[in-house]
Amino acid sequence: MINTVEKIYSNVPLVEFTNTYKVTYSDSTVKFVPLDEANSDYQAIQEWIQEGNTVIDNGGNS
C-alpha cells in the first residue's frame, strides 16, 4: 500500500523534474517510479491520487 509519493527533481545541470516519483510504501519499501502510463506502478500512483491523496512537490527545494 502506498504511503507517500514525492516528485523528484535533479539539480544537474539545472533544477528540473526528472520524470520520476519516489514512492514509499507502508512496509517502508522505497521505489522510484517513472512517469510512464504503461508502468503498472505509475498506474497505481494515479489510482492513489484519484482516491484523494496528494503528491509531494517541493519544486526542487529539498
Next chain:
Amino acid sequence: MNELKVDKVSPRTGNYVALNTVGMKNIIINGDMSIFQRSTSASSLTGSGYHAPDRYRFSKSGFGTWTWSQSTDVPSGQGFAYSQKLDCTTADASPSAGSQFKIESKIEGQNLQYLKKGTASAESLTLSFWVKSNKTGTYIAELFDVDNSRQISKSYTIDSASTWEKKTITYAGDTTGAFDNDNASSLQLTLWLGAGSTYSSGTLSTTWTTATSADRAVGQVNLADSTSNEWYITGVQLEAGTTASDFEFLPYDVNLQRCNRYYQSYTESNTIIRGYGYNNSSGMSTPFTFKTPMRVSPTMTEVSGSDAGSNTDLTSFGNIKTYGCDFDTNPTTSNQFNYYQFTFTASAEL
C-alpha cells in the same frame, strides 16, 4: 527423420500449413522454469506479486501462506532441469467467498497479432504442461482476454498423487474481440489453485464469452486445505493450433534475455555501480544503460548500498527510460573523492 506436424490445410492453396514451426512458438516465456532472478525460494507469501519465477505472478487473497521455489524435481526423461514448486506452510481449509489463488502469466498484445483473435480466422490455442501434486482432483486452466474482458476455462485432472503427469488442453479460437497491438497485457494464462464461491458458484465457461466471475473456476480443488500440500509445474507451453508439439527448449541466455524485457536484477555481489565526484554544491548524475531495452520505463529499487565513508548518498534514479536511467548521487563533503556502490533492480512487469 524429422516429423512435420500439420496444423491445418490452407483453404486458398490446398497446401499444408504448419504454424510456428521455426523458433519462439511458445507464447509463454520461461516455460521451463529456468529463470528465477528475484529469488529461487520466496517464503511466507500471503499476497499477490512477482516473487520467484520470472514471468509468473502470484495472484492471491486468502488461501493460506506459501513458499514458492525453484525445484529440481522434474518429470523423468523429458529434458527439464527445473520446475516451480508451491509448498503450503499455513493452510486455509475454509476460504471466504471472495478468496482466490492462482498463478498468472501475462502476454503483450503486440506478440499475439498472428493469432488473428476477433476475426473469422482466429487460431485455436493449445496448452501443454507437466504437473505434479499430492492434491488430486480437478484444476482449472483459464485464458483471459484482458483487452475485451473475455475468457475461456478448461478443467484438467491430477489423477495420481505425487506423480508427474502431462496435460494437454486445446482452446478454440475466439472470433470476437481483437487483441490490442501494443505493449500492454492482452492475454493472461491463469492456472487456478483455489477459488472461493465468487469464482466457482456458476457453470464453468468452456467457450469464449464475456467474463463472469462465478463461471471462471467451477470445480477447482482447494490446494490450500493442508500444509502437506505441494504443487509442481514445468514445461508450460501455449502455442497456436490444435495439437501440442514437443516443448520448445531455448538456450538459457535466450530465456534470460526474454525475461530481462520485464525484470532485470543487478544484485549479484560483483555487480557494483560506482560514481565519482567531489563537489557538495550540486548533485552528480551518472548515466546507466540496461542489459536490454525493457517493456516500459521500469520501476527502480535500490536493494543495498554503501558509500564506504565517502559521504555520498544515492538520492534517486532519474530520467528512467526503457533503455536506461541516471543514478543521481549527492556528495555531502567538499573536495573529497566520492563514490557509492549499490545493488538494484528494474521492473517493467505486466
